[in-house]
Each structure stands twice: as C-alpha cells, then as structure tokens.
Amino acid sequence: MVPKLVYDDACPFCTWAVLFAVRRGNIRPVRLSAVRSGDSRLTEAERHRLPDAYEACAHLVTDEAVYSCGAAVEQSLVIAGILPEQFVGFLRQFADYERARERLYRLGAEHRGLLSTVVGREPPVNKHLSAEHGHRERHSE
Secondary structure, three states, X not given: OXXXXXXXXXXXXXXXXXXXXXXXXXXXXXXXXXXXXXXXXOOHHHHHHOOOOHHHOOEEEOOOOEEEOHHHHHHHHHHOOOOOHHHHHHHOOOOOXXXXXXXXXXXXXXXXXXXXXHHOOOOOHHHHOOHHHOOOOOOOO
16 A cells, blocks of 8 residues: 555645655655545545544554654655655654654644745645646545
8 A cells, every 4th residue: 555644735834745755755645624524545444543633633544554743744754765764763762752753743733834934835735746646636635
C-alpha cells in the first residue's frame, strides 16, 4: 500500500507541507474533509485505524502503522528521502525527542495562518499535481 497522508485541506500551509512530501515521495494526499464525508481514498479499514480525534492533526497511514501529528510529518519526510532514517533513529535515543517533535508540530499548527502567508498553497493538493504523476485523487480530494 502506498502511504496515505491525511491533511487539513482548508489550510494553505498544510497544503504546502503535504505537497512538499508528496512531490518527493511515494505518498498519497487525503483531504480531511473527504475523510469526514466518507468519500476519501482511505479504505474503511484504514479509516477505522485513525485515532478517535483524527481531526486534531495530520496522520500518515501505512501498512505497518498510523503516525499522527509530529510523527506523521517525521515519517513523511523519511519516506520522501528528506530526513534520513538513521538520523531519526539516532534522535529517538533521546528521552525528550518525541516531546520536542510534538511541541514543534504544535507550534507550527498554532501558527499555520502566519506560515501560510510565507509558504502557503491554495488547497487542495491535487490542484498542484499533474495527472502524469498519478497523484490525482479518486473522488473530490
């Protein structure tokens, strides 16, 4: 299964961030609004694997796991080849790493309006991807 990244498609910063990962790795974007409406590219089984409060942050759904919030960004960057897996393994040795990663994610989420003015892209992601790349969404994503 190609990893699927659930993102807030009402957020220009989130769109930019997901577009960054999707263009560099084998990752499929999934609009949060489509998950809410039940019309997303997630299978029913994948949808049930999301946490109850799935609307609170981004999620990366893979065969092995569901990564949420900062972990979703981290794993997306690993898949995209931006963040070396060995480096992440090194960081995970430190007791405060996970807390710092999640704090950084929350900081970005809390300031995404400001960040959108600098690097935002008009949602949704598929608006910026060509059909040749195979990233066009199946439904309204």
